[in-house]
Amino acid sequence: xxxxxxxxxxxxxxxxxxxxxxxxxxxxxxxxxxxxxxxxxxxxxxxxxxxxxxxxxxxxxxxxxxxxxxxxxxxxxxxxxxxxxxxxxxxxxxxxxxxxxxxxxxxxxxxxxxxxxxxxxxxxxxxxxxxxxxxxxxxxxxxxxxxxxxxxxxxxxxxxxxxxxxxxxxxxxxxxxxxxxxxxxxxxxxxxxxxxxxxxxxxxxxxxxxxxxxxxxxxxxxxxxxxxxxxxxxxxxxxxxxxxxxxxxxxxxxxxxxxxxxxxxxxxxxxxxxxxxxxxxxxxxxxxxxxxxxxxxxxxxxxxxxxxxxxxxxxxxxxxxxxxxxxxxxxxxxxxxxxxxxxxxxxxxxxxxxxxxxxxxxxxxxxxxxxxxxxxxxxxxxxxxxxxxxxxxxxxxxxxxxxxxxxxxxxxxxxxxxxxxxxxxxxxxxxxxxxxxxxxxxxxxxxxxxxxxxxxxxxxxxxxxxxxxxxxxxxxxxxxxxxxxxxxxxxxxxxxxxxxxxxxxxxxxxxxxxxxxxxxxxxxxxxxxxxxxxxxxxxxxxxxxxxxxxxxxxxxxxxxxxxxxxxxxxxxxxxxxxxxxxxxxxxxxxxxxxxxxxxxxxxxxxxxxxxxxxxxxxxxxxxxxxxxxxxxxxxxxxxxxxxxxxxxxxxxxxxxxxxxxxxxxxxxxxxxxxxxxxxxxxxxxxxxxxxxxxxxxxxxxxxxxxxxxxxxxxxxxxxxxxxxxxxxxxxxxxxxxxxxxxxxxxxxxxxxxxxxxxxxxxxxxxxxxx
DNA sequence: CGATAGTTGCTTTTT
DNA sequence: GCAACTATCG
Numbered sequence: 001x002x003x004x005x006x007x008x009x010x011x012x013x014x015x016x017x018x019x020x021x022x023x024x025x026x027x028x029x030x031x032x033x034x035x036x037x038x039x040x041x042x043x044x045x046x047x048x049x050x051x052x053x054x055x056x057x058x059x060x061x062x063x064x065x066x067x068x069x070x071x072x073x074x075x076x077x078x079x080x081x082x083x084x085x086x087x088x089x090x091x092x093x094x095x096x097x098x099x100x101x102x103x104x105x106x107x108x109x110x111x112x113x114x115x116x117x118x119x120x121x122x123x124x125x126x127x128x129x130x131x132x133x134x135x136x137x138x139x140x141x142x143x144x145x146x147x148x149x150x151x152x153x154x155x156x157x158x159x160x161x162x163x164x165x166x167x168x169x170x171x172x173x174x175x176x177x178x179x180x181x182x183x184x185x186x187x188x189x190x191x192x193x194x195x196x197x198x199x200x201x202x203x204x205x206x207x208x209x210x211x212x213x214x215x216x217x218x219x220x221x222x223x224x225x226x227x228x229x230x231x232x233x234x235x236x237x238x239x240x241x242x243x244x245x246x247x248x249x250x251x252x253x254x255x256x257x258x259x260x261x262x263x264x265x266x267x268x269x270x271x272x273x274x275x276x277x278x279x280x281x282x283x284x285x286x287x288x289x290x291x292x293x294x295x296x297x298x299x300x301x302x303x304x305x306x307x308x309x310x311x312x313x314x315x316x317x318x319x320x321x322x323x324x325x326x327x328x329x330x331x332x333x334x335x336x337x338x339x340x341x342x343x344x345x346x347x348x349x350x351x352x353x354x355x356x357x358x359x360x361x362x363x364x365x366x367x368x369x370x371x372x373x374x375x376x377x378x379x380x381x382x383x384x385x386x387x388x389x390x391x392x393x394x395x396x397x398x399x400x401x402x403x404x405x406x407x408x409x410x411x412x413x414x415x416x417x418x419x420x421x422x423x424x425x426x427x428x429x430x431x432x433x434x435x436x437x438x439x440x441x442x443x444x445x446x447x448x449x450x451x452x453x454x455x456x457x458x459x460x461x462x463x464x465x466x467x468x469x470x471x472x473x474x475x476x477x478x479x480x481x482x483x484x485x486x487x488x489x490x491x492x493x494x495x496x497x498x499x500x501x502x503x504x505x506x507x508x509x510x511x512x513x514x515x516x517x518x519x520x521x522x523x524x525x526x527x528x529x530x531x532x533x534x535x536x537x538x539x540x541x542x543x544x545x546x547x548x549x550x551x552x553x554x555x556x557x558x559x560x561x562x563x564x565x566x567x568x569x570x571x572x573x574x575x576x577x578x579x580x581x582x583x584x585x586x587x588x589x590x591x592x593x594x595x596x597x598x599x600x601x602x603x604x605x606x607x608x609x610x611x612x613x614x615x616x617x618x619x620x621x622x623x624x625x626x627x628x629x630x631x632x633x634x635x636x637x638x639x640x641x642x643x644x645x646x647x648x649x650x651x652x653x654x655x656x657x658x659x660x661x662x663x664x665x666x667x668x669x670x671x672x673x674x675x676x677x678x679x680x681x682x683x684x685x686x687x688x689x690x691x692x693x694x695x696x697x698x699x700x701x702x703x704x705x706x707x708x709x710x711x712x713x714x715x716x717x718x719x720x721x722x723x724x725x726x727x728x729x730x731x732x733x734x735x736x737x738x739x740x741x742x743x744x745x746x747x748x749x750x751x752x753x754x755x756x757x758x759x760x761x762x763x764x765x766x767x768x769x770x
Numbered sequence: 771c772g773a774t775a776g777t778t779g780c781t782t783t784t785t
Numbered sequence: 786g787c788a789a790c791t792a793t794c795g
Contacts, residue, residue, distance in 0.1 A: 124785060429784095
């Protein structure tokens with residue numbers, strides 16, 4: 001390595017025409033980059049924002065920049081903080097940079113071996129936050145081997161606290177309360193920053209108290225939720241008492257790289273600002289902040305998770321002297337696709353503005369199709385895919401991108417019928433599967449007896465006759481004595497409090513745990529894990545299970561144990577599982593990919609199907625209700641992301657009828673369909689649906705605003721005027737076309753639907769067997 | 771305590 | 786339409 005920082009820190013290129021001739025003395029890894037890309041790689045001093053549109057080679061720039069810093073600035077990997085949006089992205093970046101460095105070493109006469117990147121600070125915000133927090137856990141009252149609890153545990157804990165506080169958990173869903181607390185955490189709002197008024201009506205206005213208790217309980221459990229991983233670190237770093245720790249990190253990280261900056265939330269932003277020494281300058285007035293953020297405000301799609309587009313819009317203010325480089329040449333999509341996407345996104349008011357261009361050919365127009373119902377849509381997509389197949393396309397080149405997870409089902413069913421191989425990305429992650437969570441709970445209790453949530457999870461799995469009331473007794477005792485659930489078992493088993501049968505069961509269980517724990521330091525990890533799962537009867541439980549999923553679950557458990565072998569210690573493995581582990585990696589087999597639009601971020605395919613473009617579904621009604629214009633614009637960005645995933649072909653479709661909650665609803669084509677420019681699409685619609693061609697022929701006046709909320713009436717008995725009960729009302733619902741009710745009479749269901757014309761005119765009614 | 775029958779709410783999107 | 790939850794009874 002040589003230090004050639006000065007050689008590269010000045011933009012080497014004055015104008016574009018020089019670019020291609022000026023390659024002779026530049027390192028070869030810079031060749032093939034266009035001028036702004038190269039500029040983005042070489043600007044290593046001071047803050048830099050790379051506004052990179054879809055398909056402009058953002059990943060390549062980041063990778064090359066990383067390699068460039070390593071080579072020219074003589075920085076060690078451990079001095080570069082690199083934040084990616086997903087673990088997969090981190091892994092890919094690691095592989096790419098190592099490959100690039102290997103190539104460079106070969107060119108320089110080295111052995112071409114990819115260098116080791118041990119100690120590299122590369123990963124998601126969560127993973128990096130956890131790594132920091134382990135080192136300083138004591139400063140926030142935690143032990144460095146704290147467990148990371150997932151959303152499920154979080155909700156259970158909050159539910160417990162709410163029940164203790166006598167809050168009706170049916171009126172105030174613990175899940176929603178947990179969501180609100182997470183939202184506060186994402187905004188770096190500690191319980192002490194809040195007043196009861198911030199909770200409003202929520203949990204009878206006691207949510208702030210619940211939040212405080214929740215944090216206290218987590219400390220007792222020696223646990224963190226996802227939000228805490230950053231929140232605690234921020235608390236530590238901004239405490240003046242810990243200035244030396246902050247300084248240590250600031251000095252260590254000479255360079256900071258952040259991908260997908262548009263999707264950072266407030267906590268992530270604050271964490272970055274602290275580490276990136278925003279505004280710090282040396283004696284000569286040069287910025288000390290070598291932070292480089294890459295993002296695209298048009299692709300900000302995580303507002304619902306607390307992401308602030310404002311972070312990217314404010315970059316220059318936050319990091320004075322920041323340079324902004326725009327990458328606008330799109331290398332991915334053909335002309336029609338790019339033009340259509342640009343045209344859709346141009347409807348958004350709130351954007352920095354970029355003009356993407358491409359020297360690709362126009363290619364095919366976007367195929368827009370209106371169909372009768374969801375089933376017909378799936379059939380059509382299937383047919384189009386088969387046509388592509390006949391043209392010799394690999395299925396790997398094709399993706400179906402849906403708005404919401406439940407939409408995948410219709411396509412799966414159709415693809416199974418057709419024999420089109422597919423894979424669904426998303427769904428439950430490996431570690432979210434029941435059997436994995438159970439197995440991990442066992443391991444957690446072994447590693448950390450005080451992990452009440454884990455113990456509660458498996459105390460009766462497999463069934464051992466420990467029911468709710470026993471657990472409640474244990475908890476009551478634990479609370480009153482201020483001890484853990486585990487310790488309360490030990491204490492109560494020495495007394496006469498519990499029934500003999502329960503007592504002997506629990507004694508046997510704790511004896512098992514003591515035995516496993518005693519082997520923790522001596523036994524081999526994988527052997528211990530299989531021993532635990534065998535001895536506890538957990539494996540046997542699934543072996544005895546005759547359900548079709550059981551074999552798969554056993555397979556997953558085996559996989560878990562295999563995965564364990566790669567780790568030195570159990571706690572290390574537990575962290576890996578909760579933060580990093582991905583569902584099995586993409587196999588090489590030839591499959592059509594089905595996934596959500598969110599999941600498709602950063603990916604590209606030759607052909608992309610975009611079904612379900614209907615008002616209410618996409619844009620999602622809920623988003624629009626909750627966030628108004630802001631929500632709509634985010635939905636539109638999602639549409640933009642969807643279209644721009646396609647390299648060659650893009651298909652948009654919508655259905656006039658769709659089944660939701662097992663009921664048929666009519667749907668109006670999405671406004672985004674109307675925003676697709678005529679010149680770049682080719683539209684056809686099933687006869688009789690919306691008139692010839694475009695959706696604008698559909699008269700939707702008055703429909704869009706109509707309510708779609710379901711309501712439940714209080715009185716359930718359906719009576720005639722003289723008081724005779726002749727049926728039971730199941731539910732009353734309202735949708736944009738009217739309202740209706742289902743009444744149960746003599747084992748039959750009677751559906752009655754009315755419309756909104758003022759007079760209660762029956763549109764239709766039908767009887768089915770209940 | 772556990773099985774079962776009855777009831778409710780869910781469908782955004784994810785680290 | 787269905788999974789997940791609650792209430793009730795043996």
